[in-house]
Amino acid sequence: MKKRLLVIDDDPRFRALVLEAFSAEFEVAAASDFEEGLGACRRETPDLILVDVCIPRMGGLAIVGALANDDATRRVPVLVVSSLSLAGSARSSFSSKPNVRGIVDKVAGMAAFRAAVASAVKTLSHAR
Numbered sequence: 677m678k679k680r681l682l683v684i685d686d687d688p689r690f691r692a693l694v695l696e697a698f699s700a701e702f703e704v705a706a707a708s709d710f711e712e713g714l715g716a717c718r719r720e721t722p723d724l725i726l727v728d729v730c731i732p733r734m735g736g737l738a739i740v741g742a743l744a745n746d747d748a749t750r751r752v753p754v755l756v757v758s759s760l761s762l763a764g765s766a767r768s769s770f771s772s773k774p775n776v777r778g779i780v781d782k783v784a785g786m787a788a789f790r791a792a793v794a795s796a797v798k799t800l801s802h803a804r
Contacts, residue, residue, distance in 0.1 A: 684713035729758035
């Protein structure tokens, strides 16, 4: 059975890219905002969630925090994705969340992105 991957990103091109890149290995679901993503998590708990840093109405840090505090998603590992270069306190703010397994630069290339997803999948240890 394939593992489930949820991408929460307001960019439809990035969601389509993730679907294309990972659909052979994962059941991929996509959401354009937190509410849609949380609904998807409650219908079928994903094994890994990708969260964009910049999402309208509720930024990535708030989303990651909300996922960490929700009973349905607190044990689901999260990869933070961004087209911005995160440094210093911004990087630390995300890294300090207990569910964050890494921060991936969207423009680093597909090989780096695949490696980050593979690394996060190896650490899956949440109970179903």
